[in-house]
Amino acid sequence: MITVRALILVTATVAAAGLGAAFIPTAPATAFNALYAQNCAGCHGADGTGGAARGLVDAVYLATADDRVVRDVVARGVPQTAMPAFAETAGGALSDDQIDAIVQALRSRGADAGQSGALHPPPYAAVTPGEAVRGGEAFATFCARCHGADGRGGPGAGSIVDPAYLTLVSDQSLRTTIIAGRPDLGAPDWRGNVPGRPMSDRDVSDIVVWLAARRVP
Numbered sequence: 001m002i003t004v005r006a007l008i009l010v011t012a013t014v015a016a017a018g019l020g021a022a023f024i025p026t027a028p029a030t031a032f033n034a035l036y037a038q039n040c041a042g043c044h045g046a047d048g049t050g051g052a053a054r055g056l057v058d059a060v061y062l063a064t065a066d067d068r069v070v071r072d073v074v075a076r077g078v079p080q081t082a083m084p085a086f087a088e089t090a091g092g093a094l095s096d097d098q099i100d101a102i103v104q105a106l107r108s109r110g111a112d113a114g115q116s117g118a119l120h121p122p123p124y125a126a127v128t129p130g131e132a133v134r135g136g137e138a139f140a141t142f143c144a145r146c147h148g149a150d151g152r153g154g155p156g157a158g159s160i161v162d163p164a165y166l167t168l169v170s171d172q173s174l175r176t177t178i179i180a181g182r183p184d185l186g187a188p189d190w191r192g193n194v195p196g197r198p199m200s201d202r203d204v205s206d207i208v209v210w211l212a213a214r215r216v217p
């Protein structure tokens, strides 16, 4: 069964196909608004606060993801997902200077949106390797009240264990969602699942392994 979530991603992919080819440099070629509107807005939202894909102008996201991480994703894309590679060296349409301009502008706009430096979310990449049994326990603690005991949907949110969804998202994207939430969709960040009990690096790692195990191989 194709879920609504999967359809949104697929639709966004189709809508964005050809964006690279349609990119026409404006003066100056590194102007953020034009670059973002032409290349990113279709999936990440017109104002950078989220569309089918997460918002990037987001203080919590930018507190966990440093510039190198953001730059690498934009340059190389995320294989097997809808996130394209934009670097000319990877067949994309953006020069190194243009990618740098996007990363810098996201950083400064994200800083305007909140005090990223004071947030201290769990690290972007797992420090402690995840473990599925612990992940099931952590899921019951932090996620089940909204997504249901088995993750198939509950009173507060939809299914996140649907194979059609899990095959379209990377493990990192699941980790990023748990850490930074989806404020545009009402999904809490790492502090908000159980009030007063922020998630640890290990909690996040364990749940990602538990979710990833639900992908159809």
Ligand code: HEC
Pocket: 009, 012, 013, 016, 017, 019, 036, 039, 040, 041, 042, 043, 044, 053, 054, 056, 065, 069, 070, 073, 074, 078, 081, 082, 083, 084, 086, 102, 168, 169, 170, 171, 172, 173, 176, 177
């Ligand atoms: C066709 C849709 C699409 C377009 C266009 C697109 N993205 Fe993405 N982007 C995605 C998806 C989907 C993901 C999540 C991929 C995954 O599962 O890891 C993503 C992930 C990302 C991430 C990593 C998020 C994380 O978890 O750390 C960054 C950074 C990013 N995109 C930046 C951009 C920028 C900047 C542009 C424009 C230059 C852009 N994207 C254009 C769909 C898109």
Ligand code: HEC
Pocket: 005, 054, 139, 142, 143, 144, 145, 146, 147, 156, 157, 158, 159, 160, 174, 177, 178, 182, 185, 186, 187, 188, 192, 193, 194, 207
């Ligand atoms: C307070 C309720 C609530 C809690 C607790 C919660 N979520 Fe969510 N979550 C949401 C809502 C609302 C959405 C967006 C709407 C939907 O998907 O139904 C969402 C969406 C998601 C998505 C999909 C994001 C996307 O890009 O489409 C993932 C993955 C997710 N949550 C994982 C988790 C995990 C893992 C936990 C536990 C660590 C968790 N959530 C805890 C409410 C919650």
